[in-house]
Amino acid sequence: MTQNNLHGGQFSMPNEIRAVIFDLDGVLVDTAVFHFQAWKRLANSLGFDFTRKQNEQLKGVSRSRSLELILTWGNVHKTQEEQEQLAKQKNDWYLALINDMQPGDTLPGAVEVLTYLRANHYKIALGSASKNARLILKNTGIVHFFDAVVDGNAVQRSKPDPEVFLKGALALAVPADKCVVVEDSQAGIDAARAAGMQVVGLGSIDDLTGADYLISSVKELLSDQ
Ligand code: B16
Numbered sequence: 059m060t061q062n063n064l065h066g067g068q069f070s071m072p073n074e075i076r077a078v079i080f081d082l083d084g085v086l087v088d089t090a091v092f093h094f095q096a097w098k099r100l101a102n103s104l105g106f107d108f109t110r111k112q113n114e115q116l117k118g119v120s121r122s123r124s125l126e127l128i129l130t131w132g133n134v135h136k137t138q139e140e141q142e143q144l145a146k147q148k149n150d151w152y153l154a155l156i157n158d159m160q161p162g163d164t165l166p167g168a169v170e171v172l173t174y175l176r177a178n179h180y181k182i183a184l185g186s187a188s189k190n191a192r193l194i195l196k197n198t199g200i201v202h203f204f205d206a207v208v209d210g211n212a213v214q215r216s217k218p219d220p221e222v223f224l225k226g227a228l229a230l231a232v233p234a235d236k237c238v239v240v241e242d243s244q245a246g247i248d249a250a251r252a253a254g255m256q257v258v259g260l261g262s263i264d265d266l267t268g269a270d271y272l273i274s275s276v277k278e279l280l281s282d283q
């Protein structure tokens with residue numbers, strides 16, 4: 059593969075791009091299913107339930123904001139202190155699920171794309187809302203691909219604020235207009251645009267707006283997939 063064949067579907071890597079900033083959940087790994095299980099268990103413990111469709115609204119959204127949304131759906135009111143306890147309980151259940159993740163538990167094409175980018179001297183960063191991102195990268199055996207990891211512990215403001223991606227570009231020492239972000243959530247696409255970066259949206263045109271390119275799987279970043 060050569061530098062210029064990183065394309066496929068509707069995507070072709072623009073020549074000026076020097077760095078790729080990846081979202082984690084929904085792009086490189088499918089942890090959404092574990093988030094859903096843990097949040098559902100929490101909601102059930104409080105006496106209500108929510109749907110998969112509602113769960114879609116939690117994509118790319120921070121843990122505390124996710125809890126606020128879920129409590130609203132259940133019409134349940136909790137003090138700040140109780141909310142912190144509930145968020146911790148959910149995270150404990152979530153951690154028990156991701157602790158079992160291993161090398162290979164990545165989305166199709168993720169390792170091949172990361173391998174290709176490294177071999178072709180692109181800088182690579184992670185830009186994730188998750189405070190558990192490093193553990194997931196380590197468990198799935200892909201942490202060594204990243205020049206920088208910016209996660210939920212490193213930012214003050216959640217997506218759609220551009221902070222996570224601007225910090226990623228800064229850590230890579232690459233200007234924003236030479237970075238492309240790969241994102242599956244609308245909040246993340248909005249954040250990337252607000253950062254002045256190009257953005258590849260992973261998902262359907264019915265759910266995502268504002269991306270420069272749309273693909274349905276990260277493997278479409280490689281032309282021969
Ligand atoms: P944690 P991403 C996001 O990951 C998830 O999409 C979102 O559902 C989750 O609430 C958020 O991370 C925080 O995760 O509870 O592990 O800190 O898509 O930004 O990689």
Ligand code: MG
Pocket residue numbers: 081082083084085117118241242243246
């Ligand atoms: Mg995501």
